[in-house]
Amino acid sequence: MTIYPKLILDALATVRYPGSGKDLVAAGMVGEDIRIDGNKVSFSLIFERENDPFHKSVVKAAETAILTYVGADVDIKGNIREQFRKQQAPAPDKLLPQVKNIIAVSSGKGGVGKSTVAANLAVALAKDGYKVGLLDADIFGPSMPKMFGVEDARPYAEEVEGRELIIPIEKYGVKLLSIGFFVNADSAVVWRGGMASNALKQLIADADWGELDYFVLDLPPGTSDIHLTLIQTLAITGAIVVSTPQQVALADARKGIDLFTNDKVNVPVLGLVENMAWFTPAELPQNRYYLFGKEGVKRLAEEMNVPLLGQIPIVQSICDGGDGGRPVALDERTLTGQAFADLAQQVVEAVQRRNDTQPPTRVVETQK
Ligand code: ADP
Secondary structure (H helix, E strand, O other): OOOOHHHHHHHHOOOEOOOOOOEOOOOOOEOOOOEEEOOEEEEEEEEEEOOOOOHHHHHHHHHHHHHHHOOOOOEOOOOEEEEEEEOOOOOHHHOOOOEEEEEEEEEOOOOOOHHHHHHHHHHHHHHOOOOEEEEEOOOOOOOHHHHOOOOOOOOOEEEEOOEEEEOOEEEOOEEEEEHHHOOOOOOOOOOOHHHHHHHHHHHHHOEOOOOEEEEEEEOOOOOOHHHHHHHHHOOOOEEEEEEOOOHHHHHHHHHHHHHHHOOOOOOOEEEEEEEEEEEOOOOOOOOOEOOOOOOHHHHHHHHHOOOEEEEEEEOHHHHHHHHHOOOHHHOOOOHHHHHHHHHHHHHHHHHHHHHHHOOOOOOOOOOO
């Protein structure tokens, strides 16, 4: 009997792909590589993704259909190749291979200045000459577009080496992406957990971050699924926990630290940042008023045996800088600019210490 490709396709058209209910031919799953050599038939079946739950059963059903419709003596068993359009998500340390250090900035509760610290840390690192990326992962209240004065920016996608990648916005030497660029800030967006996690994964994996020395993540406050997703998606070098010295904030900061240090997660805490450590009026720069209590975060750091990376005073210019889209870290000559420059230095040293004790998982690939 002579076998024709049409006969093979007719047989495959009787097999339904359970995922879509369409037959394999209509679903575009039959490759163009049908080969017929005597009674030996081979071809590819194309699946959307590597972890397709139906791939084995579909291959089996295709073999059976060909044996039934074309002939029992057709040599088909083991000759169907499986192809996958999308490879499985890469392992955390394979994602962003050109990024040397990933720093997660988090806080136990909202309003303690976590985003302010993340933004100013990113700017201060960039001013020191490092290549810096900043992902605003605070999906419920993305504030980076405002803090960087780029609320109207709309990142576009570009084809890079055959893949459509989102191009981060660049401002003050920092590559920035925020979910705030993609949703209307005025409309309350209710993100279901899964949606938010997927959106963030896309901003990480499908963006052209390029080579970075530091990739700073501004996490949502508290402990949520988003934290776990990001921790599982990325090989985080270390976390920074921001708190005010207030008792209520400290209790939550402790939970924030536990989130990273528990056995399952095991992300090192690089250190704590005491924000709103004291109030200093502009006209009396030497005076310090401890509005939220004195050195609460410093004591927590000692108690939990983690470094205190910095103490940032309450100064109106920090708030104005955030609202006006010009982070204070841009000007090192000011008291606040200096505070963030010192913080950046402490972070660099903490990362260095961490990488000395545990070799970095990420190495920048050098171009040959
Ligand atoms: P979070 O990210 O923890 O919710 P934000 O960084 O958005 O907090 O800060 C909350 C508000 O407090 C913002 O208006 C910000 O400008 C202000 N703020 C934060 N840190 C300081 C500071 N050290 N001095 C003055 N204002 C600050």
